[in-house]
Amino acid sequence: MAASPLDHTLIAELDREINSTSGLTVPVIAPFSGQVLHELPTSSTTDVENSYGRARLAQLSWARAGFAHRRAVLLRAHDLILERTELLLDLMQSETGKTRGQAFEEVFQAVSVTRYNALAAHATLKGRRRRSSLPTVVQTRVRYSPKGVAGVITPWNYPLSLAAMDVVPALAAGCGVVQKADNQGALSILALRSAFIEAGVPAELWAVVTGDGNEIGGAVTASADYICFTGSTATGKRVAAQAAENLIGVSLELGGKNPLIVLDDVDVKKAAKDAAYACFSSMGQLCVSIERIYVERSVADAFTAEFAAVVSALKLGRSFDYSTDVGSLTSQAQLERVSAHVENAVSLGATVLAGGKPRPDIGPLFYEPTILTDVTEEMDCFAHETFGPVVSISVVDSDQEAIIAANSSEYGLNASVLSGSTTRAMRVATALEAGSVNINEGYRGSFSSVAAPMGGVKNSGLGRRNGPEGLHRFVNPITISRATGFVQLPRTGQEFAQLTGTMILMAKVLKALRRR
Structure with a gap:
C-alpha cells in the first residue's frame, strides 16, 4: 500500500492545534509520493510571543500541582501513546518516508522516555540535605525550582522521539514548553501532544508553533527560559549565541560524522x-x-x-x-x-x-x-x-x-x-x-x-538529554542554609581570634574522618 492511509479530517483537526493567526499556510509534501500531504498553518512572531504568555500562566499552576500529579498525568499519556501506535506510525511514515519498523522505534522511544521521566522526576529533583563545612553549626538543603518555559526546536527527521526527549522531562520538572516544530514533522508532534493533553496536560502549557526558522526562530529563543535545539552545527551555534545574549541555558544536539x-x-x-x-x-x-x-x-x-x-x-x-x-x-x-x-x-x-x-x-x-x-x-x-x-x-x-x-x-x-x-x-x-x-x-x-x-562532544553539541542530566536541564538548584545557633559564627575581630583555632582543629578532624 503506497498511498497515505491518513484521514483528511484528522489532519485538519491536528492543524487547528497549531498556534497560528497568520492565515498563511505552506504545502507539506509526502515523501513517498511527492504529492501535497496537507497545507500547514504557519505562526507569526506574535503567535510565538502569545504562546509564551499563555504557557507562563499555565506553568505556575502546573509547577504547584506537584510531582505526584505530574507523574499520574504522564503515565496516562504513556498509555494513550501505546493505544495510538498505529496512527502515530501512519503519520510518521507519511511525513518522513520512514519504514514502518523505523517509525516504530520512535513510538517506543517516546513511550520509554515518558515512563522514565514520570517515575524518575521526584527522586531526581526532590530537595536534599547537603553537608556543611561546619557540622551542627549550619544546616543546608538544596531545592530545585522549575526554570519556567522552555523553548524546544525540533527537526523533521525524528519528530516523535526528539520531541519526547526534550518536552517530557520539561513537563516532568514542572516547566511549560513552546515548541517550534519543523513543518515536515508537525503532524506527528501534534498527535503526540494530543495524547498528553487528553491525559491532563493543560493545552496552554505545551504550545506548538510552525514556520520558517529564520522568521520565528529568534522569537522562540528570545522569550525562553531555557532552549533545547536539535539540528545542524551551524544553526546550533547561532542558537547558542542568541541564548547567551539572554544568559539562559541551552542544550544542543548537533551534527555528526x-x-x-x-x-x-x-x-x-x-x-x-x-x-x-x-x-x-x-x-x-x-x-x-x-x-x-x-x-x-x-x-x-x-x-x-x-x-x-x-x-x-x-x-x-x-x-x-x-x-x-x-x-x-x-x-x-x-x-x-x-x-x-x-x-x-x-x-x-x-x-x-x-x-x-x-x-x-x-x-x-x-x-x-x-x-x-x-x-x-x-x-x-x-x-x-x-x-x-x-x-x-x-x-x-x-x-x-x-x-x-x-x-x-x-x-x-x-x-x-x-x-x-x-x-x-x-x-x-x-x-x-x-x-x-x-x-x-x-x-x-x-x-x-x-x-x-x-x-555530543566537540562540534556535536552541548548538554545532555535523557537520564537525571536531562531532567536537571529544566531546574535551577537553590541552596538554603540555616544557622542553628549551636555556635555563633564570628562577626568581629575579637570573635575570630577566639574561634580560629577551634575551626582549624575542626578542619583537621574532618579531613581525618574523610568528611567532605
Missing part, C-alpha cells in the same frame, strides 16, 4: 548486518547514523564483500507495513545533497560498491543505500556530514590506527565498535571521542537507554 570500527575478531556475517542497519536506518537521516567504517585488514575483504551483499539485498519500498527494509529520503534537498556527495566522490576517484543512484521508479525521493571505498580528504563526504544513505569503508592495520582515524573529526556524537571480545571492545570504546559509544550495535543501545545521558 559517526565512525564504526570493525575489529578482526568479529563474526563477519553478523557484523555486516549490524553495520547495514547502523548506516541505513531511516536512510541515514539521523544524527547518530554511521557514515564512516574502519575495518581491520585481516577481515577487510570478507567483511566488505558480505556488507555489500547485505546492503544490495535491502528492500526499498513505500509500504505502510513491515514489508520493507529501507524507506525514502524526506525532501528534495536531501536527495540533492546525497546525490551531490556521491557524484563528487566518484568524480574524484571513489569506488561505488553498492547503490550510488536514485530510484525514481519507486518514488521521487528514493536513493539506493550506498557504499563507497577509496574516499580521500578532498571529497565532500570525507569529513562533512552527508545525513543520508552513504557510508565509506577504510582499511586499517590495527585497532590503534582505527581509534586515531575515528577521532580525527570535528564531530563527536556517536561511535560504534563491532568485536567478538567484550574486553577488547570496551578498551577501544573508552578511547573514542564521542558522547555515546555502542558495542555490537550501531546506535540503538545508547539511544534507547533513556536513564543514561545522550549528547
Whole structure:
C-alpha cells in the first residue's frame, strides 16, 4: 500500500492545534509520493510571543500541582501513546518516508522516555540535605525550582522521539514548553501532544508553533527560559549565541560524522548486518547514523564483500507495513545533497560498491543505500556530514590506527565498535571521542537507554538529554542554609581570634574522618 492511509479530517483537526493567526499556510509534501500531504498553518512572531504568555500562566499552576500529579498525568499519556501506535506510525511514515519498523522505534522511544521521566522526576529533583563545612553549626538543603518555559526546536527527521526527549522531562520538572516544530514533522508532534493533553496536560502549557526558522526562530529563543535545539552545527551555534545574549541555558544536539570500527575478531556475517542497519536506518537521516567504517585488514575483504551483499539485498519500498527494509529520503534537498556527495566522490576517484543512484521508479525521493571505498580528504563526504544513505569503508592495520582515524573529526556524537571480545571492545570504546559509544550495535543501545545521558562532544553539541542530566536541564538548584545557633559564627575581630583555632582543629578532624 503506497498511498497515505491518513484521514483528511484528522489532519485538519491536528492543524487547528497549531498556534497560528497568520492565515498563511505552506504545502507539506509526502515523501513517498511527492504529492501535497496537507497545507500547514504557519505562526507569526506574535503567535510565538502569545504562546509564551499563555504557557507562563499555565506553568505556575502546573509547577504547584506537584510531582505526584505530574507523574499520574504522564503515565496516562504513556498509555494513550501505546493505544495510538498505529496512527502515530501512519503519520510518521507519511511525513518522513520512514519504514514502518523505523517509525516504530520512535513510538517506543517516546513511550520509554515518558515512563522514565514520570517515575524518575521526584527522586531526581526532590530537595536534599547537603553537608556543611561546619557540622551542627549550619544546616543546608538544596531545592530545585522549575526554570519556567522552555523553548524546544525540533527537526523533521525524528519528530516523535526528539520531541519526547526534550518536552517530557520539561513537563516532568514542572516547566511549560513552546515548541517550534519543523513543518515536515508537525503532524506527528501534534498527535503526540494530543495524547498528553487528553491525559491532563493543560493545552496552554505545551504550545506548538510552525514556520520558517529564520522568521520565528529568534522569537522562540528570545522569550525562553531555557532552549533545547536539535539540528545542524551551524544553526546550533547561532542558537547558542542568541541564548547567551539572554544568559539562559541551552542544550544542543548537533551534527555528526559517526565512525564504526570493525575489529578482526568479529563474526563477519553478523557484523555486516549490524553495520547495514547502523548506516541505513531511516536512510541515514539521523544524527547518530554511521557514515564512516574502519575495518581491520585481516577481515577487510570478507567483511566488505558480505556488507555489500547485505546492503544490495535491502528492500526499498513505500509500504505502510513491515514489508520493507529501507524507506525514502524526506525532501528534495536531501536527495540533492546525497546525490551531490556521491557524484563528487566518484568524480574524484571513489569506488561505488553498492547503490550510488536514485530510484525514481519507486518514488521521487528514493536513493539506493550506498557504499563507497577509496574516499580521500578532498571529497565532500570525507569529513562533512552527508545525513543520508552513504557510508565509506577504510582499511586499517590495527585497532590503534582505527581509534586515531575515528577521532580525527570535528564531530563527536556517536561511535560504534563491532568485536567478538567484550574486553577488547570496551578498551577501544573508552578511547573514542564521542558522547555515546555502542558495542555490537550501531546506535540503538545508547539511544534507547533513556536513564543514561545522550549528547555530543566537540562540534556535536552541548548538554545532555535523557537520564537525571536531562531532567536537571529544566531546574535551577537553590541552596538554603540555616544557622542553628549551636555556635555563633564570628562577626568581629575579637570573635575570630577566639574561634580560629577551634575551626582549624575542626578542619583537621574532618579531613581525618574523610568528611567532605
